[in-house]
Amino acid sequence: MTGATLRHAGWILRGNPLTGIAAAGVFMLTLVALFGPWIVPYDPIVSDVPQALMPPSAAHLAGTDQLGRDVFSRLIVAARLDLAIAVSAVGISFAIGAVIGAICGYAGGKLDRAVGRFVDVLMAFPLFVLAMAMVAALGNRVENIVIATAIINLPFYIRFARAEVNVRRNVGWVEAARACGDSHISVVLRFLLPNVLPAMAVQMSLNLGWAILNAAGLSFIGLGVKPPTPEWGIMVAEGARFISTGKWWLVAFPGLALMLTVLCFNLLGDGVRDILDPRMRT
Amino acid sequence: MTQQLLALRDLYVNFSTRRGPVEAVRGVSLSLDQGEMLGLVGESGSGKSVTGFAITRLLDAAGRITAGNILFRGQDITKISSGDFRGLHGAAMAMIFQNPRAALNPIRGIGEQIADAILAHKPISRGEARAEALELLRAVQIRDPEKRLSAYPHELSGGMCQRVMIAMAISCNPALLIADEPTTGLDVTTQKVVMDLLAGIAAERGMATILITHDLGLAARYCRRVVVMEQGRLVEEAEPKILFRAPRHPYTKRLVAASPTASSRIADLVTEEEGANYVPKPVAPKPSPAPGTPPLLEVYKLAKRFDQGTAAVADFSMAISAGESVGLVGESGSGKSTTSRMICRLIDPSEGEISFEGQSIGHIPARDFHRSPFRKAIQIVFQDPNDSLNPRFTAFDCVAHPLLRLSGMRPGDGLRQRVEECAERVGLPVELLTRFPHQLSGGQKARVGIARAIACRPRLLVLDEPTAALDVSVQAVVLQLLDRLRREDDLAFLFVSHDLNVVRMMCDRTIVLRNGHIVEQGESRALFDNPQTDYTRELVEAVPHIETGPFTTFACPPESQSIV
Numbered sequence: 001m002t003g004a005t006l007r008h009a010g011w012i013l014r015g016n017p018l019t020g021i022a023a024a025g026v027f028m029l030t031l032v033a034l035f036g037p038w039i040v041p042y043d044p045i046v047s048d049v050p051q052a053l054m055p056p057s058a059a060h061l062a063g064t065d066q067l068g069r070d071v072f073s074r075l076i077v078a079a080r081l082d083l084a085i086a087v088s089a090v091g092i093s094f095a096i097g098a099v100i101g102a103i104c105g106y107a108g109g110k111l112d113r114a115v116g117r118f119v120d121v122l123m124a125f126p127l128f129v130l131a132m133a134m135v136a137a138l139g140n141r142v143e144n145i146v147i148a149t150a151i152i153n154l155p156f157y158i159r160f161a162r163a164e165v166n167v168r169r170n171v172g173w174v175e176a177a178r179a180c181g182d183s184h185i186s187v188v189l190r191f192l193l194p195n196v197l198p199a200m201a202v203q204m205s206l207n208l209g210w211a212i213l214n215a216a217g218l219s220f221i222g223l224g225v226k227p228p229t230p231e232w233g234i235m236v237a238e239g240a241r242f243i244s245t246g247k248w249w250l251v252a253f254p255g256l257a258l259m260l261t262v263l264c265f266n267l268l269g270d271g272v273r274d275i276l277d278p279r280m281r282t
Numbered sequence: 283m284t285q286q287l288l289a290l291r292d293l294y295v296n297f298s299t300r301r302g303p304v305e306a307v308r309g310v311s312l313s314l315d316q317g318e319m320l321g322l323v324g325e326s327g328s329g330k331s332v333t334g335f336a337i338t339r340l341l342d343a344a345g346r347i348t349a350g351n352i353l354f355r356g357q358d359i360t361k362i363s364s365g366d367f368r369g370l371h372g373a374a375m376a377m378i379f380q381n382p383r384a385a386l387n388p389i390r391g392i393g394e395q396i397a398d399a400i401l402a403h404k405p406i407s408r409g410e411a412r413a414e415a416l417e418l419l420r421a422v423q424i425r426d427p428e429k430r431l432s433a434y435p436h437e438l439s440g441g442m443c444q445r446v447m448i449a450m451a452i453s454c455n456p457a458l459l460i461a462d463e464p465t466t467g468l469d470v471t472t473q474k475v476v477m478d479l480l481a482g483i484a485a486e487r488g489m490a491t492i493l494i495t496h497d498l499g500l501a502a503r504y505c506r507r508v509v510v511m512e513q514g515r516l517v518e519e520a521e522p523k524i525l526f527r528a529p530r531h532p533y534t535k536r537l538v539a540a541s542p543t544a545s546s547r548i549a550d551l552v553t554e555e556e557g558a559n560y561v562p563k564p565v566a567p568k569p570s571p572a573p574g575t576p577p578l579l580e581v582y583k584l585a586k587r588f589d590q591g592t593a594a595v596a597d598f599s600m601a602i603s604a605g606e607s608v609g610l611v612g613e614s615g616s617g618k619s620t621t622s623r624m625i626c627r628l629i630d631p632s633e634g635e636i637s638f639e640g641q642s643i644g645h646i647p648a649r650d651f652h653r654s655p656f657r658k659a660i661q662i663v664f665q666d667p668n669d670s671l672n673p674r675f676t677a678f679d680c681v682a683h684p685l686l687r688l689s690g691m692r693p694g695d696g697l698r699q700r701v702e703e704c705a706e707r708v709g710l711p712v713e714l715l716t717r718f719p720h721q722l723s724g725g726q727k728a729r730v731g732i733a734r735a736i737a738c739r740p741r742l743l744v745l746d747e748p749t750a751a752l753d754v755s756v757q758a759v760v761l762q763l764l765d766r767l768r769r770e771d772d773l774a775f776l777f778v779s780h781d782l783n784v785v786r787m788m789c790d791r792t793i794v795l796r797n798g799h800i801v802e803q804g805e806s807r808a809l810f811d812n813p814q815t816d817y818t819r820e821l822v823e824a825v826p827h828i829e830t831g832p833f834t835t836f837a838c839p840p841e842s843q844s845i846v
Contacts, residue, residue: 011300172670176734178628179662181652181687194674 012274019271025264033080042070044077044230056249063249074230075257081231086211089149090204097157098200105165106188119155127152135223145224149214153207160203164196198276205269209262216258232258287457287490288314293350295336306332308514319491321501324511325753330494334460338377339367373403376451380463382443386435392446393431399450418449441472448480459491469613474824477504498541499826502526510534526828540758542783543827548765551758576640577601578774579742584634586620594620595798607775609789611782617798622744622778626662627651658688661740665747667727671719678715681733688738704733708763725756736767742774782825786810794818
């Protein structure tokens with residue numbers, strides 16, 4: 001099975017090298033997030049005022065900021081926080097949304113309609129504003145960014161799992177599982193959910209990029225992460241003050257980091273879809 | 283009249299796939315005269331459809347004609363440009379597809395769609411085209427054609443949609459009609475009406491027809507000449523009577539033997555050589571049950587109404603005794619699946635009583651029935667082996683699943699042994715147990731489904747069209763397997779099927795269901811040989827048999843001549 005999957009993945013990657021590049025990018029990003037603090041050339045927090053606002057050079061690859069901190073080091077160290085926020089937010093909304101959605105899709109009826117309307121209401125809000133309001137109300141902390149991001153992602157997972165389960169609720173193997181002595185809840189959790197996971201994995205990959213942007217956006221407007229913690233959104237926000245004086249590297253590099261990260265996740269999502277789609281296997 | 287219209291000469295079609303090129307058609311040569319109806323028969327993967335698609339140039343992008351030529355009116359149409367070919371499409375040759383609903387545009391009225399087909403080839407106004415469409419609907423015997431002209435495909439039944447497809451195909455009076463499984467998926471009575479219509483129209487308009495089908499009986503009934511394909515090769519060509527009485531090629535022999543007829547028995551379904559391996563256990567004379575023993579299953583006045591209030595099943599009563607096999611036949615929408623699922627306790631009846639070995643089980647909600655001790659005793663085999671196995675379970679997991687759930691076995695204590703024993707009983711090679719469903723063939727999947735159902739040694743097995751999705755040679759083997767298991771375990775069967783020939787062989791008694799009501803029931807042979815109601819008679823007569831022989835003396839059956 002795994003051998004066949006790997007061979008299949010190899011086939012997809014040959015046909016679509018962008019997926020390979022994206023996968024390599026995400027892998028690199030993960031390494032950076034894990035080992036970043038130990039490989040950076042400078043301490044990301046300690047200021048070195050004489051060196052402030054230096055343009056990119058051999059000593060400071062991405063220049064320095066207004067306190068003389070090495071932008072490159074801060075970028076590297078920030079990867080862990082940004083990725084952690086995104087992964088935990090997406091993980092929470094996936095875990096809750098998939099179960100709720102799957103139950104609704106299987107049960108149908110009143111429960112399904114009630115949850116469906118709740119989701120509609122949630123989606124009627126401008127999601128970013130909703131996240132802002134939640135962080136403001138819950139308290140300006142990183143955990144609350146995670147919770148807010150998880151909640152605004154929830155509708156997508158509920159809807160997605162609901163639709164995927166709904167088309168499968170009447171297939172033969174679901175009835176067969178019932179005949180083999182499984183209760184309804186066990187059919188949902190042990191049969192239907194594992195079968196919709198591949199499709200949800202695609203959604204998760206696309207969503208990770210979006211969650212990173214969301215977290216960065218919240219810290220950009222001063223919510224959640226506080227200075228001097230290195231975080232891409234804050235770095236863009238702080239750098240924005242200097243852009244009019246031509247200090248472009250303060251904004252450009254964190255912006256580029258954000259863009260490349262999101263791009264990698266999106267491209268990977270498309271590739272994952274191709275790899276997991278059984279119809280592509282013939 | 284006997285001028286040659288179409289000739290294939292040593293045709294090869296290749297498909298490029300990931301595992302390299304696959305030869306779908308290997309050196310097929312055949313010819314077709316004007317006005318002739320030729321049957322192209324074979325099982326799945328035989329290349330019969332690909333041959334049809336190659337003639338009409340509808341092969342998908344991966345397929346290519348690699349050698350040979352196709353002469354249409356003496357012209358090699360493999361060489362002409364696609365622009366010239368478009369002129370031939372519709373005007374000179376037309377195709378009818380298997381699933382009419384999928385072939386029609388769902389958001390356009392059928393009158394418009396027929397008019398489109400006409401306008402593609404004739405320089406007339408849309409109004410005139412609509413008038414012609416109306417005439418065509420009349421020709422295909424659609425009732426109230428004026429009203430139907432603006433109907434959408436979803437408002438019509440499957441049989442009606444197929445008539446619309448036929449109307450479209452004949453709209454420009456093509457010389458060649460290719461019908462690819464035109465009635466597969468239609469009920470047997472609808473199949474007869476549609477095929478009679480098609481044969482009648484073809485004869486009346488002098489159209490040559492290639493009937494591509496897996497059903498030998500259908501080809502025998504309507505074609506004067508039948509060619510048999512196997513794995514891309516043409517293995518035999520003959521008049522149906524000769525072909526079915528005295529098949530020469532070993533493959534044809536097997537195919538003919540495997541096709542159930544009105545008189546065949548389970549043991550007849552294989553050729554004599556293979557038959558040597560199948561020795562049915564002599565049936566030990568059953569001790570008649572002690573008087574007062576309740577039947578295995580008793581159903582009294584069962585009814586099911588869905589939300590809309592219409593009754594899917596009403597007033598259904600029956601009984602099955604241990605080891606007995608009862609057939610439940612009916613057309614689509616007759617309520618046979620609903621009934622079988624109620625008996626299986628997968629859905630709740632609206633009214634009525636179900637008792638098993640004298641104990642009432644009808645009152646246990648289907649939601650909780652998985653905890654009932656009777657869950658083990660009533661098992662089900664599903665129709666489509668492709669969708670009845672969890673794609674993420676190996677064959678082993680599938681068979682082990684009921685053992686873990688219902689027999690309270692734990693991984694370890696002899697589970698592997700039990701699963702392997704089940705696999706052996708259904709003739710599934712043990713080494714295949716590690717495979718996932720998509721790595722198994724249709725027949726192997728069917729065996730896994732049966733192994734799963736018998737794993738807990740049930741007393742009653744509900745079989746919901748267990749062979750409907752299988753090729754006829756695979757069906758033969760699966761039917762023999764089921765029959766053997768029944769004898770060995772003294773299993774009772776509730777055999778749900780639309781295939782009367784199969785039910786006649788497999789079942790002691792048969793119940794005919796129509797619109798949720800029992801129309802007729804009785805001992806199978808008596809019921810089919812001497813039906814008491816018109817409906818049953820209609821059903822029985824509609825079944826095409828290979829020994830009926832074709833209507834060789836006239837190209838179309840008499841009853842349709844009067845109508846067209």
